[in-house]
Amino acid sequence: MANLVVSRFVDHQPWHRQSVIFRRVGLHIDRDVMSRWARKLAWLLAPLGERLFAYIREAAKIHGDDTPVTLLGNGEGSRIGHFWVYLRDDRSSGDMSPPAVAFRFSADRGGAHPAEHLADYQGYLQADGFAGYNALYRNPKTKAPRDIVKVGCWSHSRRKFTDILEKSPSPIAAEAVVRIAELFAIERDIKGAPPDERRRIRQSKAVPKLEALRVWLETQNRGLSSDSNLARACRYPLNRWQAMIRYCDDGRLEISNNLVENALRGVALGRRNWMFVGSMKGGEAAALFYSLAGTCRLNGVEPEAWFTDVIERIGNYLINRIDDFLPWRWQASKLSNDLEKAA
Known part of the structure; x- marks a missing residue:
């Protein structure tokens, strides 16, 4: 499972291409099966994704952006969905708090989506001039300033x-x-x-x-x-x-806003290969995996080792200790254990 997820969301290999690769060595896994497995795994890892996004919203400043992707319909043709991305990374200003990135998926680019994502956020939002962000900065009815400050x-x-x-x-x-x-x-x-x-x-x-x-x-x-x-x-x-x-x-x-644009590169590269998202649930699962893999990358964590360990243990782990699996904490714990074994 870790290999499948990393191959898709880090190395940009679509399910059908992975299926062909496996068949060459005698392992037959249909691409639809891979997709179902990924959605089930996303359900298992969802609490960790929510905790990751909560950590990002604790920052005084976050970066926001979005990118389009083709979303297939149920007999109604395709339409344009969107991945929204939110980044916490203050290393340029000397703050060495762990960086983190979170993606969200929607079926359109309506301003209601960032308004929902950042409903409880207070601080600076560094983003482009997209009009859909306007409701974050001022109340649409009263025009009074809100607790989110726009940065160009x-x-x-x-x-x-x-x-x-x-x-x-x-x-x-x-x-x-x-x-x-x-x-x-x-x-x-x-x-x-x-x-x-x-x-x-x-x-x-x-x-x-x-x-x-x-x-x-x-x-x-x-x-x-x-x-x-x-x-x-x-x-x-x-x-x-x-x-x-x-x-x-x-x-x-x-x-x-270059920092968050760099975080979107993985989606842009992957989109050239897998070309579309098959469903809303598929888009939401993809957003979660991009969040987790992207945060691993930002913290110098090897993603397949991280996914392997977390998949093995998270099902029986205490929910009030789920922060142990945040990539930077996981890495620190792993290094500590390695030092103890070496001693």
Whole structure:
């Protein structure tokens, strides 16, 4: 079971390909059987997935994003489902709390889904400009601020300009990329520094560059056709300016959402091979396995060894001690036991 799960969700081998590989050595396991096994295993591991997501929501800052995937229907054709991802990783600001990632699956991209996922969260959410997140920041009826504070992403803003440059030369887009690159250069020098130090350097070096960039973007935008791609690229950070500069006020925050985009790479690679999700239950199971495997990767834990041990023991384990199986705790316990045996 551990081998099947790791092959699918770490090494991106779809069930039918694994079935063919096994048949070559005389082991006949139908792909539908593998899929059913995986859903049953997901049921067994679900409490651990919930505990993992609860740990992420305890952080003062989390990163959020989503990615589409084809979802097969029951005789109704396919549609576009979505994996939502939430990441806790504060190592760039000197906080060595274990990083963790959690995925959720939905049949559409409605804003109700992140609202449900983060219903009890209080803190910073670093995400792109997707309108579906808006209800997280303000009450739709009263417009009063909520306990989740929006933080923008300069990588998304930069991408608007690089997309233009890929199609045709543009001095304005080129200068925008250079100006944004100067902001990222500041971040490279303070990676891993404590929050107070990061804030101090950003206030002295990044804030003047940001103010100059704001004035420059406003000037360029006034001379452009309002429906041009270049004007839209200029307006993207201007329309979100307070969220875009918020990272300068708190050293725990990041200049971009690149950390969570890295966490989505496994899904993007796997999607090219398995191509679709067969059902809602299949998507929910996949989200759980991506959460567990992704957290193993973030903590340097060998995923097949972890899944093997957890699958063997979790069924008879005390529910109030389930945190023992969180990858970083499991790794620490394993190292401790290995040292005792060596002694």
